[in-house]
Amino acid sequence: MAITLAHYLVASGLLFTIGIVGVIxxxxxxxxxxAIELMLNAANLSFVAFSRALGHVTGQLFVFFIMIVAAAEVTVGLAIIIVMAKTRGATDADALRSLKW
Amino acid sequence: MSALPWSPMAVELWLAAVIAILIWYDLTAAADDKPKIAILAIAGLLPVFPLAFAHPERSGAFCSGMYLLDPLARGFKAFFALTAILVIAMTREFARHITRGIGELYLLILTATFGMMMLASAGDFLMLFIALEIITLSFYVMTTYLRTDEKSVEAGMKYLILGALSTGFLLYGISFLYGYTGSTNFAALREAIARSPTLPPWPLLGFLLIVAGIGFKVAAVPFHWWAPDVYEGAPTPVTAFLSVGSKAAGFVVLLRLLHGVFEPASGVWMGLLVWIAGVTILYGNLVAMAQMNMKRLLAYSSIGHAGYLLIGIAAASGLGAAAVTYYLGGYLFTNLAAFLVVIAVFNATGSDDLTAYAGLSKRAPVLAAAMFVALLSLAGVPPLAGFVGKFLLLMAAVHRGLLWLAAIGAAAVVISLYYYLLIVKRMFVDPPADPTPIPVSRPVRWGLYGCMAGILAMGIWQQPFLALAVASVRSLFS
Incomplete structure (x- = not known):
């Protein structure tokens, strides 16, 4: 069985869904x-698949930028998680309860 | 001047140089000298105004369509520079609460401004994405800046998670549009969409995901949940910057995308946007009534204002787009004035609760008067900037036959007057808990005078500002 664009798109859709379910x-x-990284990678996969199907490189170029930005985002994210662990002693999202109406 | 070499990216190149110099200064200067970065940053932002409007004849698309320099981009570059200057002035007032790294905070304000300026010029989804990330990454750090304060850290964490989530939506949406049209360039996309204005399922899915991604940034219902928490927890100048700069950046993108790229498909999205706008207006204003914390109240009111701005987007007309830019201009002065007062009151009382505002007119008449004008302008009372902006937006809705949306907008004015006037009552009627006068520093005083002048000018002499707003959006519809 040949692997077509549709296969890649289904895989990327699954990745994206797993990511959303994970976030929730x-x-x-x-x-x-x-989980958010999974969602970004789903976008990467579909970009590369489309790029190959269309036969030009714009999509692959886009993926490089996404990877770089995602790395920067994780750096900031981990730093914030460390600060959170220091102030609350936990990295649990349930601990985020002091702000609400 | 014309003999000098000139780049279409002059503003960004200049700002990048300023940022580089200030990073070096921050690394080498003695600790006592670091607060001076604020002055240097403001001085560095001033040349943006002439640079942004230089060579009006050399407008158009540059770098194979990646970078657009049109009146919209030029106008918003000036808008963001003005916002950044006022926010830096605010940060100087707030600096006493920041124990470490005040220099970097000013630098982050500049990098976020840099991202906003790139965003105003984005002509390609790649550029849009990167500019948007420059802004949000700076904001993640700024929101968490009070590292020992639980609220600030929690706000940063929530903003990070929801911001990154919205980036995921945005990117996934862009990938579908790319797959359908084979391009990420706005001009090429517009042509492709004009060929099939009913939007087949794939690009429609992409479009919806992109709107969700941008909806997060402008805090439109149902993508608004981060806003109240982040606005309350973040350091107040950062909240002000978020509510004005970040929101305006989101609306520049919406103008470019919906009134530009997706304009041929307006039949598909108009109904959706009308719903989002109506629900956002009602939600923001109704929940704001129940708030007891000033920053949180302003957060909900800013959700309501995002709803008003969405009316102009939903109207999909030149009048709607001009109304959005006019409203944003007035909103800049109004909201920054309100947050300046919030900072001054917080410095004196250590509280953002509404109770801290009791008897403010006796403790600091300038602050109370400025807050009074700002609140009335937010509510939309003539002859202030907020009134003209709201009037234009509602007029755009009526022109498009969106009568019930205009009715919701008008009804929400009454709701918002109720909770804004309750604050006014606290300030002017209630007795102060502690009658000692609140000292008002000279920068705060002048900042407030400047904002008051802006609010009144945009409310009374509408003509030049309206001409500016119309001129700035004209290129979208050519």
Missing amino acids: TRRNALMILL
């Missing part, structure tokens, strides 16, 4: 950040 269900800030 996971309670640990680190795991939520990981």
